[in-house]
Amino acid sequence: MIRLSVNGRRRAYAGPPFARLIDALREDWGLTGTKEGCGEGECGACTVLIDGEPANACLVPMGQLDGARVETVEALGTPERLNRLQRAFAEKGGAQCGICTPGMLMAAEAHRRAKGRKDREGICRALSGNLCRCTGYKHIIESVSAALKGKK
Secondary structure, rough: OOOEEEEEEEEOOOOOOOOOOHHHHHHOOOOOOOOOOHHHHHHHOOOOEEEEEEEEEOOOOOHHHHOOOEOOOOHOOOOOOOOHHHHHHHHOOOOOOOOOOOHHHHHHHHHHOOOOOHHHHHHHHHOOOOOOOOOOOOOOOOOOHHHOOOOO
């Protein structure tokens, strides 16, 4: 039995230890906010925080998570009460088609918690493992910048 915390809730996983975290999140626990883009760790769409650090949920086997603390995009806020990053993404157009958005939000949240640089270069570096296939990164970077600087 693998025991872990997911979004502050204690969970137990009894499935195969080589099952992927993304599958347990989506299929076992109904946390569908985490998206699968490539399934190979290349796009960052499935980024979650494991013990506070960004990780691609498509690459992490459940067997490595005993005692871990996992946070998904659902931990950030609710539709009724968005957190600062989610609000900025909605207001500044950072949420485009939505596939990359959860991973971008989680990478940005890790950057915010680490008190990372608020300038364009710092934000780009923090988001560098996340790909957007829509229109590019302009609105995403502006969204993160506004949230980090406390602006809407």
